[in-house]
Amino acid sequence: MPKKRVTKIDPKEKLSPYLDYQSNKNKRKSQSKTQNKLSASLANLRSERKSALVKRLGLIVGISVIALIGLGFYISPLNDVVSVKVEGGRDLPLAELVKTSGIKTSDKVIDHLVDSRGVNHKVKQKYSEVEHINIGVNHLNQLVLKVNEYQTIGYIKKGNKYCKILAHGKLGTQLLPWSKVSPDKPVFIGYNHDMSLNQSLALFNSLPSGFQSQIKLLSGNTRRKSQVIFVMKDGNVVIGNVSTLKRKLKYYNEIKAKATKDSLIDLEVGAYSRPLTVKEKRIYGLT
Template sequence: MFKKENNKSSSSKFKKWRKLQEKRRLEHEKAQHAGRYHPDPGLKMTNSIQKRRLFRKTIPLLTIFGLTALISLYSIMPISRLASLDVSGGDKQTKNAVIKASGLNYYESLFSIWPDKSKIEKRISDKVGNVKSVKLSIRRFNHVNLAITEYRIIGYVERDNLYYKLSSSGMTVNYGVEDFDGSYPVFYGFNNNRRLLKDMALQVDSVDRKVRGCISEIHFEPSKVDPERVHVYMNDGNEVIAQISTFSRKINYYPQYTAKMKFKGIIDLEVGAYAYPKN
């Protein structure tokens, strides 16, 4: 009798324990769904580390994707296109020559301009003889500026009724004009001899400024005796016959020569220095 009561008591306790465990399990599941579940601290730390590692791996991909999206968006916007082109320095002829030599066009993509910045600067320096240096810069997002430094201008070279600016380096602008600044001398007849044109330019650049201002025209007129012969017309009506290689040294004495002359004539500086009246 005692054993049977004891067995019934044990069975009743076991059932109560099972019900308690089932109740705890249900509460545990509810707590998980409700967000009140607190896992093991070690497990929580492991999950946190994994999340940080995953985030670090994701950052470069997100950055690349973001930059690609921004570049793509920028490339289709008007702001990515050339809106204006201006030149700082030089006169109208030089500015036009620089713009033509740059090869840049309105609404051209800036992506094709900035990577070729050095090439564009060199192309301008090579094609525009009086330009000593060029600096390309982009202002206000899509406005290009070309800042130039020029060699000193010493005259104009005449070719087929057009006038090309001549610099102190002996180089000429590739683009001619019909009208020119009359305060500079004009070089004639040098079309087929660039070397002697450069030599003459260097000679004229070495002439005293006051004397250089008296020169109106320089004609290249070689002879069998003197392949460097030039015929120079002065603003005061006199003329000078000279040799290219000794031009600057001898022409600097022009004021002294004319001071002794009582007539408008021709001063021959090829061999020595003497003057005679015009025929």
């Protein structure tokens, strides 16, 4: 009996078309997914670009509208200064101060709000009392000048009037009557030279605040350049030396406690007290 012929079949060869089909199918699916993702990304990108463009256009339009409104207000009569009000500077001539500032009713409010340096420079140059001016606005077009003055250290007598001695060492520009002199501040009398005044002022500023507050007058009518004379609020007179007074003040309270009313407390050479004479009381304005 003849043998049957056996034909060998390669499984890979038979499955190859199927495997190729599956592979191609998978590739097409993968490509389709990639294309779908790419399409989605492009759509998102276009959407983001459109959104960004709309935002930029909106910003440009918004800025343009605000600029037009601002320009319209700037050139309108609503931005014209109609009046100027001054706050502070009670001892200064307010009408003259406004005139010095250079502000006119034809000026624009915004110009002075944005740049106040010109007003400050003009006013401070004329009035030494003024430390700084802040410019504000009321009722849309009324300018308000808020005057900040230097602290008053004391007063100096000039004729029958009094002038402020200011914290930065300069004298005020206004001559004031006695009614406008603060009783809490000392008065410098008899000073004819700036040098002696500056020396006494420097000494006064270096003294303890507790002693400063007790001083009523500082007299420049001294026998020697190194001498200082303080008329106190309690009626006593203190005499000292410019270079040694601060050191000797430690004896002041002890001597004052033992002194009688209207005494001269001498801290210039030694440290003692004695009653003031009638002539001395008259000289120091205590009678």
